[in-house]
Amino acid sequence: MRDKDLIHLQCHFGKDTLSWARLGARVTGLDFSEPAVKAAAELAREIGLDARFVTADVYDALAALERRAFDIVYTGVGALCWLPDMERWAKVVFDLLRPGGQLYLFEFHPLKWIFWEANDRPEIIDSYFTPPEGFRLGGATYADATAPATPTPTIQWNHPLGEVVTALAAAGMRIQSLRELDGDVLHQWPMMVRGEDGFYRMPPGTPSLPLMYVLRAWRDG
Secondary structure, eight states: OTTOEEEEETOTTSHHHHHHHHTTOEEEEEESOHHHHHHHHHHHHHHTOOEEEEEOOGGGHHHHTTTOOEEEEEEESSOGGGOSOHHHHHHHHHHHEEEEEEEEEEEEOGGGGGEEEETTEEEEOSOSSOOTTOEEEOOOOSSOTTSOOOSSOEEEOOOOHHHHHHHHHHHTEEEEEEEEESOBSSOOSTTOEEOTTSOEEOOTTSOOOOOEEEEEEEEOO
16 A cells, blocks of 8 residues: 555545555545535645545546546445446546556445335335436435435435446456445444444344445456
């Protein structure tokens, strides 16, 4: 990681971006939200880390970054659901990487989003496959998970693993590994139990579910 050039796509306010900087990477964060990018830059200055932050739509990343190439593209943890087009996204990832560069994707598993908590257990409420126009959901805030939904709705897309992998392969990426995890960084349902590693899982005696996944892919040339 030390002395590697890393771009964090959809970085929000930069917390994860700066964690890579602490490991020695030369980091750039990109997000379409100008307030989030300003907050990220202020946080970097406050804790004394060298990082660059750019305001741009992820699909326009190549132009916004002046066609700069990177060793690592990092993204995930609630990023892909805001994007309607995985093929276009995968092409951006490919174009941002130097030959031999890698994508590190850490994301919520698409299966978990078909469930919702009801009667102290998860029940299926949504389709696994998202319609082209996306799902219209009530607004929410990252600041307070218990706050009521805002009047402004959001549009989100649930991208199955096959869609993500196929888009990356079609763009020219070589998939190295895909690991499905039974742990979640979110306390999604009240019955979940937090493990020593900090991840939340279904309680003992309850069938496990894939809750997150880690995908690594390389650009050969």
